[in-house]
Amino acid sequence: MISVLTIARRELSSYFRTPSGWVIIALFLLLTGLVFGRFVLVPGRPASLRDFFAVSGWLLLPVAPAISMRLLAEELRSGTIETLLTAPVSGAGVVIGKFIGALTFLIGMLAPTGVYVLILERTATLPLDMGPILSGYLCLLLTGSLYLAIGTLASSLTPNATLAFLMSLFTILALMLAPAAAEFLPVAARPVLFAVSVSDRIADFAKGVIDTSHVVFFVTLAVWFLVLAACALELRRWR
Amino acid sequence: MRNEPTLLSAFGGLGWGVRFTEGAAWRRPMVNVQDVYKSFGSVHAVNGVSFELRPGQIAGLLGPNGAGKTTTIRMIAGFLYPDSGRVMVGGHDTMDSPAGARRRMGYLPESTPLYPEMKVREYLHYRTRLFGMARAFRRKAVDFALERCWLTNVASQRVGTLSKGYKQRVGLGAALVHNPQVLILDEPTNGLDPTQIRETRELIRDLAKERTMLLCSHILPEVERLCDRIIILAGGTVRADGSPADLTRLRGAKYVVQAREGKLGESDRLLKLWQSLPHVEDVQGRKPSPTAGILGSPGWTEWVIGAKPGAPDIREHIWNAAAQGGIALRELRAETPTLESVFMRVLEEAEENAPAPAAPKAPLAPEHKEAAA
Numbered sequence A: 001m002i003s004v005l006t007i008a009r010r011e012l013s014s015y016f017r018t019p020s021g022w023v024i025i026a027l028f029l030l031l032t033g034l035v036f037g038r039f040v041l042v043p044g045r046p047a048s049l050r051d052f053f054a055v056s057g058w059l060l061l062p063v064a065p066a067i068s069m070r071l072l073a074e075e076l077r078s079g080t081i082e083t084l085l086t087a088p089v090s091g092a093g094v095v096i097g098k099f100i101g102a103l104t105f106l107i108g109m110l111a112p113t114g115v116y117v118l119i120l121e122r123t124a125t126l127p128l129d130m131g132p133i134l135s136g137y138l139c140l141l142l143t144g145s146l147y148l149a150i151g152t153l154a155s156s157l158t159p160n161a162t163l164a165f166l167m168s169l170f171t172i173l174a175l176m177l178a179p180a181a182a183e184f185l186p187v188a189a190r191p192v193l194f195a196v197s198v199s200d201r202i203a204d205f206a207k208g209v210i211d212t213s214h215v216v217f218f219v220t221l222a223v224w225f226l227v228l229a230a231c232a233l234e235l236r237r238w239r
Numbered sequence B: 001m002r003n004e005p006t007l008l009s010a011f012g013g014l015g016w017g018v019r020f021t022e023g024a025a026w027r028r029p030m031v032n033v034q035d036v037y038k039s040f041g042s043v044h045a046v047n048g049v050s051f052e053l054r055p056g057q058i059a060g061l062l063g064p065n066g067a068g069k070t071t072t073i074r075m076i077a078g079f080l081y082p083d084s085g086r087v088m089v090g091g092h093d094t095m096d097s098p099a100g101a102r103r104r105m106g107y108l109p110e111s112t113p114l115y116p117e118m119k120v121r122e123y124l125h126y127r128t129r130l131f132g133m134a135r136a137f138r139r140k141a142v143d144f145a146l147e148r149c150w151l152t153n154v155a156s157q158r159v160g161t162l163s164k165g166y167k168q169r170v171g172l173g174a175a176l177v178h179n180p181q182v183l184i185l186d187e188p189t190n191g192l193d194p195t196q197i198r199e200t201r202e203l204i205r206d207l208a209k210e211r212t213m214l215l216c217s218h219i220l221p222e223v224e225r226l227c228d229r230i231i232i233l234a235g236g237t238v239r240a241d242g243s244p245a246d247l248t249r250l251r252g253a254k255y256v257v258q259a260r261e262g263k264l265g266e267s268d269r270l271l272k273l274w275q276s277l278p279h280v281e282d283v284q285g286r287k288p289s290p291t292a293g294i295l296g297s298p299g300w301t302e303w304v305i306g307a308k309p310g311a312p313d314i315r316e317h318i319w320n321a322a323a324q325g326g327i328a329l330r331e332l333r334a335e336t337p338t339l340e341s342v343f344m345r346v347l348e349e350a351e352e353n354a355p356a357p358a359a360p361k362a363p364l365a366p367e368h369k370e371a372a373a
Helices: A002-017 A018-039 A050-068 A072-079 A081-085 A090-125 A130-157 A163-184 A188-196 A199-206 A214-239 B007-011 B069-077 B098-103 B122-129 B134-150 B164-178 B194-210 B219-228 B244-252 B271-276 B315-324 B340-349 B365-373
Strands: B032-039 B043-054 B059-064 B084-089 B105-106 B182-188 B212-216 B229-234 B236-242 B254-261 B280-286 B300-307 B330-336
Touching: A002 A018, A002 A090, A002 B098, A002 B122, A018 A050, A018 A090, A050 A090, A050 A130, A050 A163, A050 A199, A050 B164, A072 A081, A072 A090, A072 A163, A081 A090, A081 A214, A090 A130, A090 A214, A090 B122, A130 A163, A130 A199, A130 A214, A163 A188, A163 A199, A163 B236, A188 B330, A199 A214, A199 B059, B032 B330, B043 B084, B043 B229, B043 B236, B059 B069, B059 B194, B059 B219, B069 B084, B069 B182, B069 B212, B084 B098, B105 B164, B105 B219, B122 B134, B122 B164, B164 B182, B164 B194, B182 B194, B194 B212, B194 B219, B219 B340, B229 B244, B236 B340, B244 B340, B254 B315, B271 B280, B271 B300, B271 B315, B300 B330, B315 B330
Parallel strands: B059 B212, B059 B229, B105 B182, B182 B212
Antiparallel strands: B032 B043, B032 B084, B229 B236, B254 B300, B254 B330, B280 B300
């Protein structure tokens, strides 16, 4: 357990020692800040962060793979994986540690957006409806976890970070666009495609509805991707 | 029996740090490699390697490139699992009880991979936590490793800014910071300058006093100086295994004799005499080398008598035979093979389909001769 947290801590600190972590945070805050200033903080409009959450959800699409792409790919590329896999930590421990590190970074990236909530509360004439805001953040956290888990798997498969980025980006896009593809595929496949659809569930969250089935969906899917990543890592010993 | 991955192996198997073989710790071999095979696709990297390392032993793993050294070392370190066979470290199977085996082992990979953005002290701390060291010991262990590897003056520097020699030392420090019983070092003096090489050798010898060590290197004199056991790998199998003295003796010593009477040739009396001696394998006549004595003094011939592998010293027999035959001797000296010549001969024997000339490589580096003496 200590070793898992050690890996998470090292991972998190490495984001802030390289420019990449700061750049990701800066760009995310810049874009969401623009949306907040231009579309949310408009006189006469209802005080709702719905636009902010919608844009953030889309921004996660490139941002989450960018956060997760180096997690294991960098270790594989530089060979540090050899020092990591010969330490008394299982492949699962490594993957969980890496994932916790990345998720903490994501939370750290989302945390400053709490300022938007504060500003909105000060300027709004009516008291804020906190329900949709909380469900919006929960939605970002859950989709973020899923995307990061996908990214962790992609990163465990290749020493090439760019390739890991693209693999996770396309996997996430496939999950989002699954219902749209339903028309072209046999009828038998349709229920599956609708079941894995991420966008429908995000829409529900945006309405302020926290459906337990959606929560379970995101969590189990994320766990499955992490299990696959752990297997991929552990299978390297069997090459 | 073939080892196969299971879903459980992703989580470290069932016996995560639980199983422990019985028996007194000091009597057990620290490292036990049992008939290990490993292939990558169609390449058979390791074909049935077995050896044991006792506590306190420093063993050197030698072999040409592609002999399976790194694969063997990686299997001991638990980075790779053998296709079949077992590896035990400190009584823990690297597959059944990986945490137990890995906790007892410090490993320095060949390329010394490090995280460039971390500071030296921080990296060592990270390693102690990763190995589950108790909080109370971590600081002490890190200070000890910093001091041991001459890193104190760069402790707060980023690893990425260090020179290659310092990086190598950081890797060494990281391998020993959790005080492992077994140290596995792949090319530990790689990229160091001569002073650092000497210091590192001293450090290794010092560390070996209370540890078992497996050293992988292609610098033969280094291995000869440091190790009390040498394992030569070629083509994925162990070709020779023993102490440097054993290896050189077992390969058969050569004796150089300068004698009068007779000329060089098949029908020579001396040739027959030497061949009749016990333990003699082959006899070659040669002209005295210009430096060996009076140049071209008439009647003197030089002979190289090769003893059978493992034979005792036959100088006495040579002397007695010469005395009885009324043959004058002016030189009688044993030429023990150097590790390099042993190594070359082992490799030649390994290449079965291409038999090489029997004569070992003669001229050696001065450093090497001194080590063999």
